Amino acid sequence: MDKQTLHNTRARILPYVHNTPIFTSHLLDDMSGAKLYFKCENFQKMGAFKxxxxxxxxxxxxxxxxxxxxxxxxxxxxxxxxxxxxxxxxxxxxxxxxxxxxxxxxxxxxxxxxxxxxxxxxxxxxxxxxxxxxxxxxxxxIHPSNNLNVILGNATVGMELLQAHPNLQMIVSPVGGGGLIAGTALSSHFFGVDCKTIGGEPKVVDDAYRSMQTGQIEKNEVSHTIADGLRTQLGDINFPIIQQYVDHIICVEEQEIIQAMKLLWERLKIVVEPSSAVAFAAVLKNRDYFKDQHVAIILSGGNVDLETIKFS
Amino acid sequence: MDKQTLHNTRARILPYVHNTPIFTSHLLDDMSGAKLYFKCENFQKMGAFKxxxxxxxxxxxxxxxxxxxxxxxxxxxxxxxxxxxxxxxxxxxxxxxxxxxxxxxxxxxxxxxxxxxxxxxxxxxxxxxxxxxxxxxxxxxIHPSNNLNVILGNATVGMELLQAHPNLQMIVSPVGGGGLIAGTALSSHFFGVDCKTIGGEPKVVDDAYRSMQTGQIEKNEVSHTIADGLRTQLGDINFPIIQQYVDHIICVEEQEIIQAMKLLWERLKIVVEPSSAVAFAAVLKNRDYFKDQHVAIILSGGNVDLETIKFS
The missing domain is CATH 3.40.50.1100 (Rossmann fold)
Known part of the structure; x- marks a missing residue:
């Protein structure tokens, strides 16, 4: 694995995917205490980084x-x-x-x-x-998350972030099957300058958090998080990358996910999935840690069933 | 009124407002039969073209x-x-x-x-x-819609559209107090090449539609449209501009507004107000008229109370 592999990946997929926009918001900066960069993969083709x-x-x-x-x-x-x-x-x-x-x-x-x-x-x-x-x-x-070529494709999200904002100090990614955060960690490692990769994970399915603690792939007993994209577990291809390159994982409660999602919809005027809001919720929950840092948050997708979503 | 007045207006407000992005969607093009350009004033400062x-x-x-x-x-x-x-x-x-x-x-x-x-x-x-x-x-x-300087400021929406896409054949704007459509009509007239301005209005508050028919400012008896930004009526400053430069106004039912709004949220992954969806609903309702045309739709704003919105 090296920089060139990632450059080649980006060049390979470039004709077929969007370089999605990066949104900012003074109001959300004020709320979080950090300088935030939201990578809008909800605007990716078919509505997600996948x-x-x-x-x-x-x-x-x-x-x-x-x-x-x-x-x-x-x-x-x-x-x-x-x-x-x-x-x-x-x-x-x-x-x-x-x-x-x-x-x-x-x-x-x-x-x-x-x-x-x-x-x-x-x-x-x-x-x-x-x-x-x-x-x-x-x-x-082709496994959805435990496949090296899938992980490399996912790494282009972080590459685009660091190309646009080379001074990023942290990139926060949701953690589900581990494919996105593993790719993100590779991009931070190879293209960032002391740029940490941090995960956000729902507390009720905190298998990745526990896996980092125990050093082996842990499973979830339940799967009832609103963040339906994050119910899966890590795999033997992405876990070693996560162990080596991810700084740490922050767990958030269901209510924190919903509140973070509401803020994104209201303030950025965009539709994002609950899974996307997990990374933002992790930042809001740890204000002191992220204070005054340049922090990218990957909004992983926007495919949500509007008829079932409830904010009240 | 001339081109220079509008150029001066744009230069005057440029440091204080966003040149908002223009979104496109193959899927919505296929659904409508037209080539659509969505001007995203939901991303404007404070969330609306106002x-x-x-x-x-x-x-x-x-x-x-x-x-x-x-x-x-x-x-x-x-x-x-x-x-x-x-x-x-x-x-x-x-x-x-x-x-x-x-x-x-x-x-x-x-x-x-x-x-x-x-x-x-x-x-x-x-x-x-x-x-x-x-x-x-x-x-x-300062009247919200019946003030010439407000109308001129609003005209910069259409100017930005025509600067980005000079070949636009129609711009569709929601109609409420008349300030946005009057400004849009000025921009189409002065900067478009045979570019028509068309209005979308809720049927239950069709005062502008009726005003165009009778030649005088009509009022609404009721105001119970979901498009809460469009409950107001035209004024003596914007109505003459509308009479002279607006091609026609299309009325849409409440259910058509909700369906159009749902499509915008689902497919463009953005949060827009019901008022914004009225113009899109007008296009969906008149497929034959808009067929194969290059049509801009002004999405006027994105300030909506998520706790009360219902799509089901």
């Missing part, structure tokens, strides 16, 4: 592999990202989804041209369904 | 007038805009508000440094309260 990793993973396949297609199991943004990336690159995409996934999610995948295979809502069932597609079609399995 | 007219009106006062301050009556965005513009320009601002105005509105005005005078919720009471401040303090009354 597009970057999906494009990079497909582009790293051989022509033969691309012809046989790609497979993933996800009911969230990566399913949509892989479907859209595959469509743009003219590659078949097979998406394994649990049969209890919200209709709006499966419709989005179909809208982007993905081929859905439904399975029972267990890890064993989805892994079996994906393995079957790999065996039958020769398609390549 | 900042432009407020700044221009204050800057056109003499030093003596500025020292004595400015007055307006408004419970909406113009109260906040005049307060913030006055604060930035170091001028006292007196805001007359009905005593039943939502607390969130009066708090916002106070937050921007405005001095509030509460009055009974009638037109007579608010006009009397404003007149008293004018008499006692020598302050200058």
């Amino acid at each position: 597009m970057r990793g999906a494009v990079n993973a497909i582009l790293q396949l051989s022509t033969e592999q691309q012809e046989r297609g790609v497979v993933t199991h996800s009911s969230g943004n990566f399913a949509q990202a892989l479907s859209l990336a595959a469509k743009i690159l003219n590659v078949p995409a097979y998406i394994v989804m649990p049969d209890n996934a919200p209709k709006v999610k499966s419709e989005a995948v179909v809208g982007y041209g993905g081929n859905i295979t439904l399975c029972a809502a267990t890890i064993a069932a989805r892994e079996a369904a994906a393995a079957k597609i790999v065996a039958e079609r020769g398609a390549t399995f | 900042m432009r007219g407020a700044v221009n009106a204050i800057l056109q006062l003499s030093t003596e007038q500025q020292e004595r301050g400015v007055v307006t009556h408004s419970s909406g965005n113009f109260a906040q805009a005049l307060s913030l513009a006055a604060k930035i320009l170091n001028v006292p601002a007196y805001i007359v508000m009905p005593d039943n105005a939502p607390k969130v509105k009066s708090e916002a005005v106070v937050g921007y440094g405005g001095n509030i005078t509460l009055c009974a919720a009638t037109i007579a009471a608010r006009e009397a309260a404003a007149a008293k401040i004018v008499a006692e303090r020598g302050a200058t009354f």
Whole structure:
């Protein structure tokens, strides 16, 4: 791993993704005590950073592999990202989804041209369904977060931040499966000047926080956080990167996530997912730590079901 | 009125307002059949286009007038805009508000440094309260929409659109008090190449539509539209401009406004007020008319009470 690998990744995916805008707000600076830079991946294609990793993973396949297609199991943004990336690159995409996934999610995948295979809502069932597609079609399995090419694609978020603001002292990323924060940590390490990578994680699914403490990948017993993109756990490819390059992880309560999300909607006038608000909540909760620092916050996506969201 | 007047206006207010971004969306283009350009005044200072007219009106006062301050009556965005513009320009601002105005509105005005005078919720009471401040303090009354300097300030929205996209064939603006559409019509006339200005208005408060038909300023009997910024009526300064330069006005139902707003939030990932969605609803409703045209839609603001908004 070196700078050039990351430069090559950025050049590779550049024609297919947006260099998303970075928003600032005097009012949110005053509230937090820090100078904040919000990286708006809610404006990324298909509405989340996941597009970057999906494009990079497909582009790293051989022509033969691309012809046989790609497979993933996800009911969230990566399913949509892989479907859209595959469509743009003219590659078949097979998406394994649990049969209890919200209709709006499966419709989005179909809208982007993905081929859905439904399975029972267990890890064993989805892994079996994906393995079957790999065996039958020769398609390549792309994990949503525990895949080095996905991680490298995700690293371009931090690269764009540091290109625009080389003086950043901290980048705060939400932590779910670990793919975004691992990529972010690589970008801070290779392109920042003493720039720390810090994670924000919901307290009720604090597996990454505990994994950093114990030195092994921990699991969650429950998954009932509003930040539905962060219910997953770390993997053996991203965890070593996180251990080496992430400074620390801050856990936040559900109510803090909702309050942070409301502030982002009200003050920045943008729609972001609960998962996006976790990183901002971590900053608001630790005012003294972030005081007077130049802090980037990655707003990871904007795909939310408006009919179910409640602020009151 | 000539091009130079508008150029001078833009130069005058430029240090104090944002040249807001213009968003595009393939998906919304496909849905509408037109090529759409969304002018995001929700990202304007204080969250609405009103900042432009407020700044221009204050800057056109003499030093003596500025020292004595400015007055307006408004419970909406113009109260906040005049307060913030006055604060930035170091001028006292007196805001007359009905005593039943939502607390969130009066708090916002106070937050921007405005001095509030509460009055009974009638037109007579608010006009009397404003007149008293004018008499006692020598302050200058600035009407939210029926003031030529406010209209000229608002015209800079359309100027920025036509500077970025000189080939625009139509600009669609919401119609309330008439200040935004009058300014927009001036910009289309002086800077567009056969660029039409079209209004979008809620059907339940269709006073501007009827005024265009009868040739005189019509009133509304009711005001119960969700588009709370559009409940007001035209004035004797903006109506002649509207008559001369606006092509026509399209009325939309309440449900169409909500659906259009939901699409903007979901697809553009931005928070816009119901009033902003009225112009987009007008385009969606008249697919054949707008088909294949280059159409700008002015998203007038983003100040909405998230705790009361309902999409389901």
